[in-house]
Amino acid sequence: MSVRLGDRDRQMLEGKFGEASRIAMSVVSRMADVEGAPELMDVTQAHIDACGLLSDAGLEFAETLVAEGGRVRIPTTLNMGPLDLQNWQAFGVPEEFAEKAIRQATAYEKLGCIPTWTCAPYQGYLTPRFGQQIAWGESNAIVYANSVLGARTNRYGDLMDICAAITGRVPRCGLHLTGNRKGQILLRLVDIRPELLRENSLYPVLGYLMGPLCANKIPVIEGLPATATDDQLKALGAAAASSGAVALFHAVGLTPEANTLSDALQGGEPEQILEIRFDDLVEARHDLGAVEEGRKLDCVVLGCPHYSFAEFRDLARCIETEKGRTTHPNVTFLVATGQQSCSLLQRRKDLMDGLQRFGVQITLDTCVFHSPIVPSDAKVIMTDSGKCAYYAPGELDVEVAFGSVADCVRSAAAGIVRRSDASWK
Amino acid sequence: MEMTLTGRPLVAGSAEGIALVSKEPLSLWGGVDPRSGQITDRRHERSGAIVTDRVFVFPRGKGSSTSSATLMESVRNGTAPAAIINVEVDPILALGSIVAEEMYEKTVPVVLLPEEAFSSIKEGDHIVVAPDGCVTVRRRAPGGNESA
Numbered sequence: 001m002s003v004r005l006g007d008r009d010r011q012m013l014e015g016k017f018g019e020a021s022r023i024a025m026s027v028v029s030r031m032a033d034v035e036g037a038p039e040l041m042d043v044t045q046a047h048i049d050a051c052g053l054l055s056d057a058g059l060e061f062a063e064t065l066v067a068e069g070g071r072v073r074i075p076t077t078l079n080m081g082p083l084d085l086q087n088w089q090a091f092g093v094p095e096e097f098a099e100k101a102i103r104q105a106t107a108y109e110k111l112g113c114i115p116t117w118t119c120a121p122y123q124g125y126l127t128p129r130f131g132q133q134i135a136w137g138e139s140n141a142i143v144y145a146n147s148v149l150g151a152r153t154n155r156y157g158d159l160m161d162i163c164a165a166i167t168g169r170v171p172r173c174g175l176h177l178t179g180n181r182k183g184q185i186l187l188r189l190v191d192i193r194p195e196l197l198r199e200n201s202l203y204p205v206l207g208y209l210m211g212p213l214c215a216n217k218i219p220v221i222e223g224l225p226a227t228a229t230d231d232q233l234k235a236l237g238a239a240a241a242s243s244g245a246v247a248l249f250h251a252v253g254l255t256p257e258a259n260t261l262s263d264a265l266q267g268g269e270p271e272q273i274l275e276i277r278f279d280d281l282v283e284a285r286h287d288l289g290a291v292e293e294g295r296k297l298d299c300v301v302l303g304c305p306h307y308s309f310a311e312f313r314d315l316a317r318c319i320e321t322e323k324g325r326t327t328h329p330n331v332t333f334l335v336a337t338g339q340q341s342c343s344l345l346q347r348r349k350d351l352m353d354g355l356q357r358f359g360v361q362i363t364l365d366t367c368v369f370h371s372p373i374v375p376s377d378a379k380v381i382m383t384d385s386g387k388c389a390y391y392a393p394g395e396l397d398v399e400v401a402f403g404s405v406a407d408c409v410r411s412a413a414a415g416i417v418r419r420s421d422a423s424w425k
Numbered sequence: 426m427e428m429t430l431t432g433r434p435l436v437a438g439s440a441e442g443i444a445l446v447s448k449e450p451l452s453l454w455g456g457v458d459p460r461s462g463q464i465t466d467r468r469h470e471r472s473g474a475i476v477t478d479r480v481f482v483f484p485r486g487k488g489s490s491t492s493s494a495t496l497m498e499s500v501r502n503g504t505a506p507a508a509i510i511n512v513e514v515d516p517i518l519a520l521g522s523i524v525a526e527e528m529y530e531k532t533v534p535v536v537l538l539p540e541e542a543f544s545s546i547k548e549g550d551h552i553v554v555a556p557d558g559c560v561t562v563r564r565r566a567p568g569g570n571e572s573a
Contacts, residue, residue, distance in 0.1 A: 064528070157516065
């Protein structure tokens with residue numbers, strides 16, 4: 001091992017803080033060698049993604065850490081889990097699955113994690129500060145924390161996240177260091193109409209397009225309007241971290257390390273300059289979910305990442321324009337969210353009533369990829385999420401229609417895929 | 426034909442298998458089913474191929490930070506590749522292999538090769554990975570027998 005360990009690191013590795021800390025430090029220090037980090041450094045917050053996937057190996061790992069006396073050393077939040085813990089029966093989740101999911105949730109709570117159960121932790125409890133050194137899992141949360149908040153995390157994989165939380169240590173390398181946060185690829189939006197730049201569905205499409213263009217490099221986007229919302233940047237990052245390995249992007253004039261182009265590039269030159277034009281976006285949008293108009297729709301999936309209160313408000317507004325129509329009997333309408341957004345929503349009876357009348361089913365603490373809640377015979381789903389559209393064909397064995405939230409609502413009512421392409425023409 | 430390539434062992438170990446080669450990056454979560462070892466990402470050029478016991482040669486990981494757990498589950502289920510050869514470090518893949526070793530004392534070696542050496546490996550080559558990162562490639566002559 002070539003990483004230089006501190007005294008306490010070494011004691012952990014020798015088992016002086018118990019077996020769970022030894023396992024965790026062994027993983028952290030070996031990862032330092034993988035990444036070529038000379039030493040370890042402190043982190044002051046962790047977000048655990050490993051609690052999301054229900055696998056026998058993941059469950060065994062969590063229960064082993066508990067059995068060996070593991071306990072997190074820093075404030076640690078939990079990503080969504082494999083189960084709507086309050087209401088799983090309503091979604092037809094098999095009991096055997098639920099039993100294992102509850103065991104896994106219990107294990108992570110016993111390790112001292114805060115049961116936030118959301119993949120959008122940046123819109124809730126314990127939002128990291130600018131410059132804070134953190135160890136986050138969940139690709140969409142990582143890219144948001146780095147890009148929009150200016151906190152500092154590498155792309156921590158499942159299980160490294162809990163090892164970092166138990167040790168409070170990570171390899172000193174990558175995006176924790178200022179010099180490595182410099183923008184590398186300049187993406188210039190050219191000739192995009194202002195109406196399209198305001199349109200929510202632009203952002204996941206742009207993210208989806210960015211992923212393969214940038215691979216694991218740091219993009220700097222020039223040309224996004226200053227009005228871009230947190231939710232739009234969340235959708236952009238989530239899609240870019242699915243189609244590529246983007247862990248940090250800068251958006252000139254929008255994100256905290258990119259007041260100017262020169263700031264984003266830390267005074268240097270980009271390695272590459274790419275122009276993104278309207279036609280590129282149209283093609284990416286088509287590629288993301290091209291199920292054609294008029295096809296029978298089985299399920300709408302929103303809330304990937306977890307819906308915010310503002311997104312629920314938009315959804316309610318779209319439903320209102322349907323003037324009393326409701327979800328077609330053949331369609332399941334699912335929205336995934338966390339407890340915090342949901343409690344804000346519950347205070348707004350007018351919005352909640354509208355959603356319920358339309359037939360919206362809200363699922364808490366989980367998502368369609370980790371909990372079996374999309375009807376198993378569903379063949380066509382519709383979503384406003386680039387991330388969901390990217391993963392659904394492989395993970396859910398469905399065809400995807402990508403559209404705006406208004407398109408999703410209109411299609412759900414009609415029972416067939418409908419899109420308004422107004423902003424996309 | 427036999428050639429020896431010098432790589433950097435990210436996760437050291439010995440392994441042997443037939444090369445499954447792709448030029449495209451892959452996210453293991455959402456990309457490989459740990460129950461069957463099959464590539465399920467329909468956007469991927471090798472969609473449908475089985476990674477189990479193969480030496481899986483692809484440029485780098487991407488996407489989900491859950492891929493480490495997917496790799497560990499594959500090790501537990503016996504559906505994992507024999508070894509992984511990449512061009513670029515993907516810490517998430519190495520992590521899955523390291524944690525699997527802690528838990529199950531089975532290793533999926535991960536080796537990094539320089540671009541040119543990486544590109545010289547062809548589908549179906551017989552690959553031996555050594556703990557020091559040395560990769561030995563044996564290829565059948567066209568129409569002939571494997572020449573060792």
